[in-house]
Amino acid sequence: MEDVTNVMVQEHKLILRVVALTEKNSALAEEGKFTDWQFFLDAVDFIRNYADRFHHAKEEDTLFVALVANGMPKENSPVAAMHLAHDVGRAFVRGMEEAATKALAGEPGQEAAITENARGYAALLREHIHTEDNILYPLAEKTLPADVRPAMVEAYNRAEAAVPPDFTDHYTRMVERYEA
Numbered sequence: 001m002e003d004v005t006n007v008m009v010q011e012h013k014l015i016l017r018v019v020a021l022t023e024k025n026s027a028l029a030e031e032g033k034f035t036d037w038q039f040f041l042d043a044v045d046f047i048r049n050y051a052d053r054f055h056h057a058k059e060e061d062t063l064f065v066a067l068v069a070n071g072m073p074k075e076n077s078p079v080a081a082m083h084l085a086h087d088v089g090r091a092f093v094r095g096m097e098e099a100a101t102k103a104l105a106g107e108p109g110q111e112a113a114i115t116e117n118a119r120g121y122a123a124l125l126r127e128h129i130h131t132e133d134n135i136l137y138p139l140a141e142k143t144l145p146a147d148v149r150p151a152m153v154e155a156y157n158r159a160e161a162a163v164p165p166d167f168t169d170h171y172t173r174m175v176e177r178y179e180a
Contacts, residue, residue, distance in 0.1 A: 004141070005063070005141055008058065009137065011050075016126070016129060018047070019125050021175070022119075025039055027115075030111060030112075042178070044097045046175070047093050049171070061155070066148055067140055070148065072143075089125060096113075096114060100114055
């Protein structure tokens with residue numbers, strides 16, 4: 001039987017590294033000790049392209065669809081809660097991007113909006129990933145029938161083939177550069 005959530009758990013590790021950097025740099029910005037507003041725009045790029053278009057797409061288009069098709073309710077369910085968290089996260093990302101863009105252009109007083117949105121996103125994602133890794137994914141592994149798993153793995157492989165060959169390496173290097 002194929003493990004259909006391991007790839008997502010592995011991707012969460014890189015996402016959590018960006019979350020940690022966002023938390024750290026938000027705290028420093030609030031103290032007036034961090035003014036590299038480009039970091040927040042790079043974090044937005046990572047979130048939108050790696051976390052949302054790449055990772056969340058696998059969840060929303062493959063895993064969640066399979067869970068609903070195999071008996072999980074679409075509404076008032078863990079799947080609905082995960083969709084909602086993705087949407088709330090996107091709103092925080094928009095707010096962070098708007099404020100960081102203004103700050104980068106020299107508009108003063110954007111620190112509070114940057115840190116509020118960055119912290120909101122980070123807290124949401126930490127809880128969201130914890131829920132997925134510890135509740136939803138184990139539930140999926142327990143309940144998804146063996147006959148749907150090969151098609152799910154194939155869908156993940158198609159999603160990975162749809163991005164440039166160095167996609168994950170590009171974002172991993174970006175994270176490593178900011179961690180250094």
